[in-house]
Amino acid sequence: MQYERIKAKSLLSKPIMADGWFHINRSMNAYRGCEHGCVYCDGMSESYHVDNFLTHIRIKENAAQILRRELKKAGFTSKSELETETLWSFLDEEDAKRLAMKSPRKQVIGVCGGVSDGYQPAEKEHEITRQVLETLLDFQMPVFVLTKSDLVLRDLDLLKRIHEVAFADVLFTITLVDDMVQRIFEPRASTTSKRHSALKKVRKEGLFGGVMATPIIPGIGDTYENMRGLAKEAKRTGAQFILWGGMTLKPGRQKKHFLNVIRKRFPEKLELLKRIFRKNHPYGHADYKELPVNIMLRGYEICKDVGISDRTIRHRLPNEPEANSQVLGALLDIAFRQTYLLGMSWNKSTPYRELALRIENGVDDLSKIREEGELAEKLMVDSQLLITVEEILDTGSCQVLDDIHLRLDELVSRNDA
Numbered sequence: 001m002q003y004e005r006i007k008a009k010s011l012l013s014k015p016i017m018a019d020g021w022f023h024i025n026r027s028m029n030a031y032r033g034c035e036h037g038c039v040y041c042d043g044m045s046e047s048y049h050v051d052n053f054l055t056h057i058r059i060k061e062n063a064a065q066i067l068r069r070e071l072k073k074a075g076f077t078s079k080s081e082l083e084t085e086t087l088w089s090f091l092d093e094e095d096a097k098r099l100a101m102k103s104p105r106k107q108v109i110g111v112c113g114g115v116s117d118g119y120q121p122a123e124k125e126h127e128i129t130r131q132v133l134e135t136l137l138d139f140q141m142p143v144f145v146l147t148k149s150d151l152v153l154r155d156l157d158l159l160k161r162i163h164e165v166a167f168a169d170v171l172f173t174i175t176l177v178d179d180m181v182q183r184i185f186e187p188r189a190s191t192t193s194k195r196h197s198a199l200k201k202v203r204k205e206g207l208f209g210g211v212m213a214t215p216i217i218p219g220i221g222d223t224y225e226n227m228r229g230l231a232k233e234a235k236r237t238g239a240q241f242i243l244w245g246g247m248t249l250k251p252g253r254q255k256k257h258f259l260n261v262i263r264k265r266f267p268e269k270l271e272l273l274k275r276i277f278r279k280n281h282p283y284g285h286a287d288y289k290e291l292p293v294n295i296m297l298r299g300y301e302i303c304k305d306v307g308i309s310d311r312t313i314r315h316r317l318p319n320e321p322e323a324n325s326q327v328l329g330a331l332l333d334i335a336f337r338q339t340y341l342l343g344m345s346w347n348k349s350t351p352y353r354e355l356a357l358r359i360e361n362g363v364d365d366l367s368k369i370r371e372e373g374e375l376a377e378k379l380m381v382d383s384q385l386l387i388t389v390e391e392i393l394d395t396g397s398c399q400v401l402d403d404i405h406l407r408l409d410e411l412v413s414r415n416d417a
């Protein structure tokens, strides 16, 4: 393994709004390359321009400083700055609140789980992700962590403090229930059982947390036993959800490496996997007609049976009105389920996504707007969408979501027949 300390020039991704998968607004990577060595790792692909991704780890030693600079540039003020600001000491409590309201809407920062794991082995010594968390605590930013390592437990102290002032959402990627099989595909990550224990601790400490069951490897991870086992373990650990997703395999280095391992360890699956990815889609998409199982639908069915949600949760941002948060969560749920579970066209769910985007971009408290009778005008929605929003405000759900669930139940029972 080769390690190299480098100076990053920039860190945060451009802002993303209304993200229905993880509900994050920015992401970052404290490292380039990842020692976990997952056989299916997307980071190996030529499209990321990182040579020797699994064996040459670049450590961004100045990540925390760059992060601080970029957050300031985006208009955020850190707590430490406010405390040293002399003007601040002359403000009374009301003025201070008004000033806080004027600062930009908080953003959920994904600190790892982009293209590298922030808790890979190098983090033990270099503590770059820890420094990043210290900075985010100073800016009181909500934090999202996605990892395959129990090293995250080292930073529980910081994550708990972040959760007190904003929130900390800690997800573990867990795709194979059997440690032995998991070891083949994710050789240097924590074992599945260690990740489950870590998640249990995270939840016991009161942080948000769940399981990201992606990528489910076709023909290997998509068995009923594996998926049900994952869901049952997730439930046992107190996970708030388990989110399912398929595998992509980009032509080039990633595909070659993956198929080489399959050839050696699962030769009986080689033909199936070659067929599924034979079209060499530039983004690595599978040929859906060749997939043995509809993972999302099977996941939905299993989750219902086990009693755990199959959807990530959109947590309320600091200073976000409760009503706005509730409506946003439901709209994104509709769009996600229509697209990824019912296979409807992207256009069909566009109105829900666009409305979510408008609300996220800064609409006042929806319950107040409703009281003033200006909901349709302020949200720029037609009568049908207005009914949906009002239903969500009244009950937390709506007819559109009920219909989606009915349709999903029908599809599941047809699959069983």
Ligand code: SF4
Pocket: 034, 035, 036, 037, 038, 040, 041, 042, 043, 114, 115, 116, 117, 148, 189
């Ligand atoms: S943990 Fe993620 S980034 Fe690291 S090797 Fe595995 S898939 Fe790649």
